[in-house]
Amino acid sequence: MYDVIVVGGGHAGVEASIAAARMGQKTALFTLNIDRIAAMPCNPSIxxxxxxxxxxxxxxLGGVMGKIADKTALQFRILNSSKGPGVQCLRVQSDKIEYSKAMRDAVLAEPGVEIVQKMVESIATENGKITGIIxxxxxxxxxxAVIITSGTYMSSKILVSSTVTHSGPEGDPTTNKLSGSxxxxxxxxxxxxxxxxxxIYTDSIxxxxxxxxxxxDKPYYFSNKTKKEDVIQEQYPCYLTYTNDETHAIINANLEKSSMYSGVVEGVGARYCPSIEDKIVRFxxxxxHQIFLEPEAASLDTTYAQGLSSSLPEDVQDAMIRTVPGLQNCRVQKYGYAIEYDAIDPIQLKPSLEIMTVDxxxxxxxxxxxxxYExxxxxxxxxxxxxxLKNQGKEALVLKRDEAYIGVMIDDLVTKGTLEPYRLLTSRAEYRLLLRHDNAYRRLSHYGEEIGLLSEKDYQEIAEDIKTIDSTIEELKTIKIPHNDxxxxxxxxxxxxxxTHxxxxxxxxxxxxxxxxxxxxLMGMEVRHDLAFQMQVEIKYEGYIRKAMKEAxxxxxxxxxxxxxxxxxxKIDNLSIExxxxxxxxxxITMGQASRISGVNPADIAILAIVLKQRTQSK
Incomplete structure (x- = not known):
């Protein structure tokens, strides 16, 4: 008997299994291939x-993705650096081979996790409660408890033009029975x-x-444990190029051959990461359109053409690619494809990510x-x-919208649902100035320590950094700048x-x-680079941060x-039908969540408040 079984060895499965094990649960991670743990079948970046x-x-919170992303990165880059801190963020170009290896090794090294290479076909329950897997x-x-993290592998199909192959990413097997279960x-x-x-073969570009x-030049890292000597010293370059009228003409002339427009596709595609043919039609x-050329791994001579996702026939893709500056004489290692798969309507989930109807x-x-992946x-x-926490008889950890982007994402999913692949954006957060890269430890590390994912030593180091930031800011209020040349x-x-003096x-x-x-x-004062950045944000945006905190x-x-x-x-009278x-x-779960449900109006919330008050008074 396992305490927790995790089905699927992707990015979700790795974090789920390691977290459960570190919290004292006897955990099993079921995957079809141990060498495909945390694979990057699409963009090799984090x-x-x-x-x-x-x-x-x-x-x-005590997870593993950031440390491994840092140590296997080929390039570090802060995006939106010219904009405000609420939208600045780190992106690394990853070595997809080393990243997957490091994730596999992290799971293997976790004493509470057992990796099992078997196909899971169904979920076993009794009287509405989970009993295991089959x-x-x-x-x-x-x-x-069972956690399903099947990624794009449930009843998946690879689509290229009108050709349909029942397969997972990169030819992996697909689980055809699990979604039926x-x-x-x-x-x-x-x-x-x-x-x-x-x-594309890099040497042909x-x-x-x-x-x-x-x-x-001065990279930031995802993890505060990462040191300069831990990461790549000579970063790999990426490159920018563009499609043009000739590219668009080839695509337009062959639209009916695309899986998207030939009627083969049943599923809804990603609004914020469309195929190149979808871009041409919609825009x-x-x-x-921008095309970023990015290295896939130090050990591979292949480049990822971000922005050229396609399900056109290979001969059309070949002609289209060769119209892009820099790619006229390229050699293609593998052509693009679309993948279609089963997902569940997330409105069926509790904010803890537990299915409402299956304990x-x-x-x-x-x-x-x-x-x-993120x-x-x-x-x-x-x-x-x-x-x-459920197995321990404890209350679920639910992050609030003003505490974490993770909280925003989960609340969006379970409250509003989605009809298309959901992508997290800064615009989805009402309080993005509070949800910054630099203050994540201040916001969340106490949760990691409370539940046992952060060691006392690691938490004390974080607490010391926060104390240093706060005390130094107070000190800076008293230090006058000398009036010299x-x-x-x-x-x-x-x-x-x-x-002024x-x-x-x-x-x-x-x-x-x-x-x-x-x-x-200039003052001859030394403060750690990452701490100085957070101090600067706290100082420059003090008024805005205070206002956002009041609204939160x-x-x-x-x-x-x-x-x-x-x-x-x-049985509650006067609620609107919708x-x-x-x-x-x-x-x-809360009045706040109820207020964010599409179709629940302010009058409905007022009625709920009255009924809740009456119910409380009657007890």
Whole structure:
């Protein structure tokens, strides 16, 4: 008997299994191939807008993705560096071979996890409660909790033009019976689609026709445990090129041959990561689209053409690719394809990621309708934590929308559902200035320590960093900048006045264009690079942060009003018809969650508040 069984060895499965094991659960990770653990069948990168902050949050909670992403990165780059801190984020170009190996080794090294290479075909239950799994050959394996992290492997099909192959990514086997088992338990499933572009031999690309995209000179890392000597010293370059009128003409002339437009595709594709043919149709006014050329691994001579995802026939893809500057004489190692698979409607989940109607059954990752390795890992971590907490008889950990992007994502999924592959964006967060890369440890590390994923030593190191930040900011309010030639020239170079003799470092940094590290360097003061960045953000945006925190407190007041599980919405008078239907479907945990359900209007919330008050007074 296992405490927790995790089905699927992708990014969600790794985080789920390691988290559950570290919380004292006897855990088994079921996967079809140990060498495909945490594989990167699509983009070989980790991070990006919002997603990079999720990786940082995983680290703050005690997960593993960030450390491994740092140590197997080929390039580090902060995106949106010219914009505000609420949208800045880290993205690394990953070595997909080394990343997968390191993840496999992390699972193998975890003493509480057993890796089992077997096909899981169905879920076993009794009286609405999970009892275990059934593998190929009708082998029953008991468990107290099961987490399904099947990714794109449930009843998946590879699509190229009108050709359909029943297969998982890169020719892996697909689990054809598992989604049928879920439907037999009353769960609603639907089809989704994603895709991947061609891989091109690197030595056949003329990079002189493209624009260099280098890494950062002073890189930030996902993990506070990562040191400079742990990461690549000579970063690999990426390159930017574009499609053109000739590219678009070839695509338009062959649209009916694409799986998207030939009628082969049943599922809904990703709005924010469309195929190149979908881009041409949807954005017909654009005469070019960006194509990023990115290395796949140090040991491979292949380049990933981000932005050229396609399900066109190989001969059409070949002609299309050769119209792109730099790729005219390229050799293609593997052509692009679309993949279609089963997912469940996430509105059937509790905020803990447990299925409402099956006690002890959790789901995480692309099975819940998301896209991306980072979204999957974040869900996997939370599912692993909550499966362990459930087995321990403890309350689930549910992150709030003002605490984490992981909280925003899960709340969106379980409250609003999705009809297409969900991608986390900074615009989805109401309080993105509070959910920054630099303050993830401040926001979440106490949870990691409380549940046992962060050691006391690691947590104390984090607490010391936070103490250093706060005390140094207070100190900077008292240190005056000397009125000498060095600083006179410095402020003149920044077009900033320097007439007063009592200007503190704190007040100076509040000015546009004045960087804290530059001032500290001139003052002969040393502060760690990553801590200085957080201090600067806290100083420059103090007023905005305070305002956002006040607004978040109002949201918290709604989140603190819990709705009883046995609330019978059918018997509550005066609810709108749509509001009643949506409340019955979602079964919100708090008044705050109820207020965010599409179709539940303010009048419905007011009625719920009255009924809840009457119910409380009658007890």
């Amino acid at each position: 991070g990006g807008p919002a997603k990079g902050i999720v990786v940082r949050e995983i680290e703050a 593998c190929k050959g009708d082998e029953f394996i008991p468990a107290k 879920l439907r037999s338990l009353g769960l609603k499933t639907f089809r989704l689609k994603t895709g991947t572009p061609a891989r 003329d990079f002189s026709q493209t624009t260099l995209q280098p890494g950062d 017909a006014d654009k005469n070019r 002890g059954l959790f789901t995480a990752g692309q099975i819940n309708g998301t896209s991306g 979204e999957a890992a974040g869900q996997g971590l939370m599912a692993g934590i909550n499966a362990a 060095v600083f006179t020239k410095f402020f003149e170079s920044k077009n900033s006045p320097f007439e 009592d200007l503190t470092i704190y007040d100076a940094v509040k000015r546009p264009g004045i960087e804290l590290e530059e001032v500290l360097d 407190e109002k949201l918290r007041s709604m989140e603190n009003i819990r709705l009883p599980e046995d609330f019978d919405y059918e 509001g009643r239907q949506k409340l019955l479907a979602v079964k919100p």
